[in-house]
Amino acid sequence: MRLHGYWRSSSSYRCRIAFNLKGLEYEQVPVHLVRDGGQQHTAAYRALNPQGLVPALEVDGRVLTQSPAILEWLEEMHPAPPLLPADPFERAAVRAFCAAIACEIHPLQNLRVLAHLGSAYGQDQDGKFAWCRKWNGLGLAECEAMLAHRPATRFAFGDAPGLAEVYLIPQMFSADRFGLDLTPMPRLRAIRAAAESLPQFAAAHPKAQPDAE
Numbered sequence: 001m002r003l004h005g006y007w008r009s010s011s012s013y014r015c016r017i018a019f020n021l022k023g024l025e026y027e028q029v030p031v032h033l034v035r036d037g038g039q040q041h042t043a044a045y046r047a048l049n050p051q052g053l054v055p056a057l058e059v060d061g062r063v064l065t066q067s068p069a070i071l072e073w074l075e076e077m078h079p080a081p082p083l084l085p086a087d088p089f090e091r092a093a094v095r096a097f098c099a100a101i102a103c104e105i106h107p108l109q110n111l112r113v114l115a116h117l118g119s120a121y122g123q124d125q126d127g128k129f130a131w132c133r134k135w136n137g138l139g140l141a142e143c144e145a146m147l148a149h150r151p152a153t154r155f156a157f158g159d160a161p162g163l164a165e166v167y168l169i170p171q172m173f174s175a176d177r178f179g180l181d182l183t184p185m186p187r188l189r190a191i192r193a194a195a196e197s198l199p200q201f202a203a204a205h206p207k208a209q210p211d212a213e
């Protein structure tokens with residue numbers, strides 16, 4: 001398997017965590033999202049992913065895109081250890097938590113959205129980061145609330161890490177990068193501390209990647 005990604009991309013980070021939790025070997029192919037105007041826009045990369053976004057996963061000569069699809073495929077192909085609970089209702093609850101991150105927060109902070117805030121609305125780096133803090137702050141507070149009435153387990157949906165942490169930990173990394181104060185989210189911070197004590201998460205961290213800057 002070849003993962004085309006970028007060290008700081010949270011969607012790529014999700015995939016790296018999941019591969020590591022499953023104990024799977026994979027090769028990384030760096031796609032620099034900034035250099036040369038963004039290597040994701042080259043014809044060669046768009047042949048892999050017509051959306052011009054990372055990640056893209058090459059598997060036996062075929063290509064999968066969209067990290068949620070990659071993660072669901074991974075879970076179906078390599079069910080052990082599971083990233084989702086056995087109970088269908090709980091599985092839906094985990095997917096809702098992941099969607100709160102992948103659908104409501106992440107798209108608003110994407111590089112091309114921030115570039116448009118600059119070119120069309122005159123926002124500088126401070127303005128763009130303030131925008132990112134707004135949507136990360138709102139979305140992560142909602143994630144904290146989604147867990148408020150759940151049992152006090154080590155991770156979000158039990159005592160083992162799963163899909164919720166695959167989405168959450170990269171999103172919290174982004175939130176830090178944008179300077180968001182995570183003090184009002186003690187449950188999320190405790191989950192992150194538990195996850196980051198595990199080697200699978202440490203190895204997936206952006207700063208541990210070969211293309212890290």
Ligand SMILES: N[C@@H](CCC(=O)N[C@@H](CS)C(=O)NCC(=O)O)C(=O)O
Nearest residue numbers: 009010011053054055066067111112
């Ligand atoms: N929903 C997609 C999002 C992919 C995505 O937005 N990737 C970002 C990096 S995290 C990207 O490639 N951005 C490049 C750009 O905006 O030009 C997924 O989860 O795979």
